[in-house]
Amino acid sequence: MAKPLTFAVPKGRILDEALPLMARAGVIPEAGFHDNNNRALSFACEGSDTRIIRVRAFDVATFVAHGAAQLGIVGSDVVEEFAYPDLYAPVDLDIGHCRLSVAEPEGQAAAPARVSHLRVASKYPNLTRRHFEGMGVQAEVVKLNGAMELAPGLGLASRIVDLVSTGRTLKDNGLIETSRILDVSARLIVNRAALKTDQRVARLVDAFRALVIETKAA
Numbered sequence: 722m723a724k725p726l727t728f729a730v731p732k733g734r735i736l737d738e739a740l741p742l743m744a745r746a747g748v749i750p751e752a753g754f755h756d757n758n759n760r761a762l763s764f765a766c767e768g769s770d771t772r773i774i775r776v777r778a779f780d781v782a783t784f785v786a787h788g789a790a791q792l793g794i795v796g797s798d799v800v801e802e803f804a805y806p807d808l809y810a811p812v813d814l815d816i817g818h819c820r821l822s823v824a825e826p827e828g829q830a831a832a833p834a835r836v837s838h839l840r841v842a843s844k845y846p847n848l849t850r851r852h853f854e855g856m857g858v859q860a861e862v863v864k865l866n867g868a869m870e871l872a873p874g875l876g877l878a879s880r881i882v883d884l885v886s887t888g889r890t891l892k893d894n895g896l897i898e899t900s901r902i903l904d905v906s907a908r909l910i911v912n913r914a915a916l917k918t919d920q921r922v923a924r925l926v927d928a929f930r931a932l933v934i935e936t937k938a939a
């Protein structure tokens with residue numbers, strides 16, 4: 722019998738939107754997945770040889786890129802940050818919409834913008850450096866894993882690069898968005914080798930692709 726397929730999903734906010742799509746594609750986790758007291762990280766799926774693993778968003782890409790999981794769902798922010806050669810993102814799931822933007826303290830926006838070097842706090846060092854390089858600015862990135870919005874006020878960095886959705890977090894922390902780096906949505910990702918060698922992976926890609934088209938047409 723073939724090894725079960727492993728499907729990696731992020732723990733947090735994408736999951737609520739992803740689960741109904743996964744169900745329509747026939748990937749339905751066993752009941753224990755929804756039990757908050759259950760500390761298991763790997764779950765069987767109802768009526769299929771797929772198991773679901775629940776990991777941090779950045780780790781979804783790592784598991785899939787290394788072939789430890791064959792498929793996953795993750796934001797395009799994560800796909801672009803890592804640019805793993807073995808990871809392929811064939812389907813835009815049209816969920817988890819937000820943007821990756823540069824922000825700075827409100828008053829600072831009026832200050833002269835021409836600088837050759839900046840300190841920027843972000844969870845996305847590669848995308849941040851690339852964005853500023855494109856403007857001829859060398860960005861020294863202070864890597865944070867959350868609460869980026871605190872960095873300018875406490876002198877850790879003059880700007881941040883972070884995800885923005887409603888803009889509420891920036892506003893409540895006295896920051897304004899000055900430029901947009903990337904429009905983000907969640908993607909179905911697959912390991913390239915698994916896609917070539919395992920028909921179950923190709924079938925799931927087709928199923929997700931079809932149901933996104935169906936949703937858009939509805």
Ligand SMILES: Nc1ncnc2c1ncn2[C@@H]1O[C@H](COP(=O)(O)OP(=O)(O)OP(=O)(O)O)[C@@H](O)[C@H]1O
Binds near residue numbers: 795884885886905906
């Ligand atoms: N307002 C938002 N803020 C942050 N992420 C958002 C937002 N809207 C959509 N996203 C997407 O959600 C992803 C984060 O996913 P999720 O919260 O499920 O992961 P996580 O594993 O909890 O993250 P973390 O590792 O940061 O704890 C981002 O990579 C992004 O693609």
Ligand SMILES: O=P(O)(O)OC[C@H]1O[C@H](OP(=O)(O)OP(=O)(O)O)[C@H](O)[C@@H]1O
Binds near residue numbers: 884888889
């Ligand atoms: O524009 P908004 O709608 O306010 O959303 C943006 C906020 O959401 C994300 O954080 P999240 O809530 O995922 O927590 P985190 O800091 O732990 O990543 C992101 O890092 C921003 O802080």
